[in-house]
Amino acid sequence: MSTDNHPASAGETDPAELQALRERVEDLEASLADLEDDGEKKMTIVATKGTLDMAYPPLILGSTAAAFGWDVVVFHTFWGLDILHEEKSRELKLSAVGNPSMPMPNAVAALPGMDAMATKMMEKKIDANGTATVEELIDLSLETGVDLQACQMTVELMEYDEDDFYDGVTTGVGAATALQHMAESDVQLLV
Amino acid sequence: MSSEYDVTETLDVKGLSCPMPIVKTKQAIDDLEEGAVLEVVATDSGSVSDVQGWAEGTDGVTLLEQVEGEDRYTHYVEKTA
Numbered sequence: 001m002s003t004d005n006h007p008a009s010a011g012e013t014d015p016a017e018l019q020a021l022r023e024r025v026e027d028l029e030a031s032l033a034d035l036e037d038d039g040e041k042k043m044t045i046v047a048t049k050g051t052l053d054m055a056y057p058p059l060i061l062g063s064t065a066a067a068f069g070w071d072v073v074v075f076h077t078f079w080g081l082d083i084l085h086e087e088k089s090r091e092l093k094l095s096a097v098g099n100p101s102m103p104m105p106n107a108v109a110a111l112p113g114m115d116a117m118a119t120k121m122m123e124k125k126i127d128a129n130g131t132a133t134v135e136e137l138i139d140l141s142l143e144t145g146v147d148l149q150a151c152q153m154t155v156e157l158m159e160y161d162e163d164d165f166y167d168g169v170t171t172g173v174g175a176a177t178a179l180q181h182m183a184e185s186d187v188q189l190l191v
Numbered sequence: 192m193s194s195e196y197d198v199t200e201t202l203d204v205k206g207l208s209c210p211m212p213i214v215k216t217k218q219a220i221d222d223l224e225e226g227a228v229l230e231v232v233a234t235d236s237g238s239v240s241d242v243q244g245w246a247e248g249t250d251g252v253t254l255l256e257q258v259e260g261e262d263r264y265t266h267y268v269e270k271t272a
Contacts, residue, residue, distance in 0.1 A: 064210040067217035068248050130206045130235075140214055 041070040043187040044178065050079030052092040052122060052134070058191050059083070059137035065187075066144035073185075074141075075178040077151035080191075081158055084150050084165045089134050094119045142168040149173045196255060196267050199227035205234045205263075212238040213245050216268065220252060223270050228255065231266040242266045 043065045047058040058074050065072045082088040096102050096109035096118040108114065126133070132140070141148060149170040155162070162171045182188045202219045204212040212233045219229055231242065239257055246254035251272035258265040 060210045063214050064245075067210070067214045067245060069250070130208045130211075132207075132211055137210075140211075144214060144218070 041065075041068070041187075042181065042185040043070050043072050043189075044182040044185040045072075045074045045189045045191060046178065047074055047076045047080035047083060047191050048078050049191060050082030050088070050092060052094045052119060054191060055083045055089070055092050055134050056137075058189075059134065059141055061189070062146045062148075063137060063141045063144055066141065066146050072145075073147045073149060073178070073181045075149045075151060075173070075181075077154045078158075081150055081154055081160060083134065084138070084148055084169050085160060086164060086166055089138065089166075092119075092134060094122045138166055142166065149177070151175075151178075196228045196230075196269075198230045198267070199223060201230040201232060203232050204238075205232055207233070208235045209237050209241065211235075213241050216242065216245070216266075217249075220268065220270050225270055225272060227270050229268045229270070231268065233264045233266070234262055236264065238264050238266065242268070 043061070045058045045062060047054075049055075058080075062072050062074050076084050082092060093115050096104065096114040097106055099109075102109055102118065104114070109118075125131075138148070147170055148166070148168070150160075150162075150165055150173070152172050152174050155171065165171065200219065200223060202215060204215050207215070212231065212235055216229065216231050219231075223229060231238075239259065242257065243254060246252050246268060251270060253269045253271050255267040255269050257267070
């Protein structure tokens with residue numbers, strides 16, 4: 001039976017209830033529109049290490065994600081700050097100790113000069129392979145809109161100065177800023 | 192191998208490795224007009240899979256073709272929007 005046969009049923013609806021329903025529909029439509037607008041993917045990487053090998057993954061993933069049009073934040077804390085430190089970023093070292101892939105036992109790797117040797121070897125390989133340097137990747141990341149952030153607490157802990165970092169690095173941010181972006185992110189990584 | 196596409200611009204990323212071919216492709220595409228075809232010449236074998244993944248995950252670009260030669264990977268990307 002068609003509802004047209006029951007005109008009274010519409011009239012019986014409480015106007016206040018109807019109004020509440022209308023408002024609810026409007027609210028839902030508005031929040032749906034918000035969801036649809038937010039089509040952009042987000043990624044947050046937390047970079048905590050300052051060795052040559054650990055500097056690469058956040059920079060490579062960050063700049064590639066930017067090429068996808070993603071909104072990317074890399075939050076640098078503790079030794080990860082060295083990646084953003086203009087001077088130190090050019091002198092990042094590879095540790096010969098504690099790396100089972102090194103072609104030498106730990107007892108030998110611990111000898112003076114071994115880290116420098118391992119670093120030099122890796123730098124040669126990076127160059128021969130056409131792999132970008134850390135500095136080039138930082139420039140590229142900043143150029144493509146990656147937000148490179150320096151954790152304020154660790155900046156002070158390590159006694160760094162804001163001017164030590166590359167131009168374009170975001171300073172004065174903390175865990176809450178990082179968490180906020182993480183909560184909205186599709187991809188979150190700790191390096 | 193000559194291409195059947197009306198190539199608007201050629202991007203040379205020979206000798207560069209990940210992530211450079213992708214990042215430079217993206218930057219080159221951004222500078223082109225809609226309907227333009229970008230030819231990307233790479234030596235990085237990873238660029239075959241990477242360009243595919245990038246084109247699939249990026250709005251406004253279509254991967255037309257990938258030509259694999261000897262140590263040479265050529266990608267044709269159209270800017271569709």
